[in-house]
Amino acid sequence: MASIQIENVQKAFGKTIAVNHLNLDIKDGEFFTFLGPSGCGKTTTLRMIAGFYYPTKGVVRFGERDMTRVPPEKRNTGMVFQNYALFPHMTVFENVAFGLRVRKVSAADVKGKVLEVLRKVRLENYSNRQVSQLSGGQQQRVALARALVIEPEILLLDEPLSNLDAKLRDEMRAEILRLQRDYKITTIYVTHDQAEALSMSDRIAVFNYGVCHQVGTPAEIYNQPANDFVASFIGEINLLPVQVNRVEQENIAVTLKNDGEPVKLIVHNHANEGELNKGDLAVSIRPEAIRILDTAEDQTNVLKGKIEAVQFFGSIVNVLVQVGHVTLRVDVLNTHEFGYFYQGKDVYVELPEKQLRLIPVISGDAND
Numbered sequence: 001m002a003s004i005q006i007e008n009v010q011k012a013f014g015k016t017i018a019v020n021h022l023n024l025d026i027k028d029g030e031f032f033t034f035l036g037p038s039g040c041g042k043t044t045t046l047r048m049i050a051g052f053y054y055p056t057k058g059v060v061r062f063g064e065r066d067m068t069r070v071p072p073e074k075r076n077t078g079m080v081f082q083n084y085a086l087f088p089h090m091t092v093f094e095n096v097a098f099g100l101r102v103r104k105v106s107a108a109d110v111k112g113k114v115l116e117v118l119r120k121v122r123l124e125n126y127s128n129r130q131v132s133q134l135s136g137g138q139q140q141r142v143a144l145a146r147a148l149v150i151e152p153e154i155l156l157l158d159e160p161l162s163n164l165d166a167k168l169r170d171e172m173r174a175e176i177l178r179l180q181r182d183y184k185i186t187t188i189y190v191t192h193d194q195a196e197a198l199s200m201s202d203r204i205a206v207f208n209y210g211v212c213h214q215v216g217t218p219a220e221i222y223n224q225p226a227n228d229f230v231a232s233f234i235g236e237i238n239l240l241p242v243q244v245n246r247v248e249q250e251n252i253a254v255t256l257k258n259d260g261e262p263v264k265l266i267v268h269n270h271a272n273e274g275e276l277n278k279g280d281l282a283v284s285i286r287p288e289a290i291r292i293l294d295t296a297e298d299q300t301n302v303l304k305g306k307i308e309a310v311q312f313f314g315s316i317v318n319v320l321v322q323v324g325h326v327t328l329r330v331d332v333l334n335t336h337e338f339g340y341f342y343q344g345k346d347v348y349v350e351l352p353e354k355q356l357r358l359i360p361v362i363s364g365d366a367n368d
């Protein structure tokens, strides 16, 4: 068990800066996820923790220990790779035993430890099978058992579920969480799948182009995105470019930047938004936070619109509402009678003040 500190780490490959100005403080026993699109620096960061890469600048610590230049075999981390990297011609037992034999553990201890970990991953009846005769999910369990058998301080998982079909992925998510809670092991999980990150993690770090944009619990990342990249990478969101008219202690008055009639909104002044005085800004609101009304009550942030399209998804109905020159995505639970929402219907939409957040636009495209 160990905490992990990453202090001002940079990793360059020639001219490519794969990771830059990275600071992370991962707690002992935490399930911590690196989330971001392909090429954003997740795997490079994981490999610096495993010791397969050394940082160009900065420090990596496990607890109080400086690990920056310690080789992988001296780190006591267990790693699971996307392609499992198992030995296909060897049995399940031999695959799991490998790391113990390298560490010169006695034959009796090897047997005891391997059988115990195989029980934990529910493969005790498969120890003599060849790995090549197992299903994808079973191979994934062998890879987990092999990482766990050496009793690592830190478990590193690099997109471990990406080769599995959707149903198996769900099962293995639960399995990984069960093992992580069981072993109480500090775990870093790399994924580009936001649903996986939201449902599994204690905390998430969101990466793009080698930079970490936000660290927070799943609810913080979803409800309080730091900027338009985080907002749009996780879940669906409406992003409306705005200019600020007036800042007060409780709220901020803004006008949408669009070509039509000026549309004014009042946005709740969340504590960290005092510094929003330069650069491009947008207000963000999740589709499920917008309410569709039949009549306009005299309320703030109620806008007149027309339904542009309706898509049925089973439990939710996705309604696109055109307001002036802007299209808003609204998700409503499927509790209305059939045909209640239809294309061309005149409606009002309410954008509740507390659900609107004023955020910086860093990606230069907040119109979609």
Ligand SMILES: Nc1ncnc2c1ncn2[C@@H]1O[C@H](COP(=O)(O)OP(=O)(O)OP(=O)(O)O)[C@@H](O)[C@H]1O
Residues within 6 Å of the ligand: 013, 016, 017, 018, 036, 037, 038, 039, 040, 041, 042, 043, 044, 045, 192
């Ligand atoms: N060994 C290497 N040599 C040169 N460039 C590299 C090397 N490894 C990674 N990079 C570059 O560093 C950047 C970050 O790559 P990295 O593999 O960390 O991203 P990632 O977020 O894990 O992506 P993916 O999900 O596709 O694996 C990319 O631009 C990549 O091309």
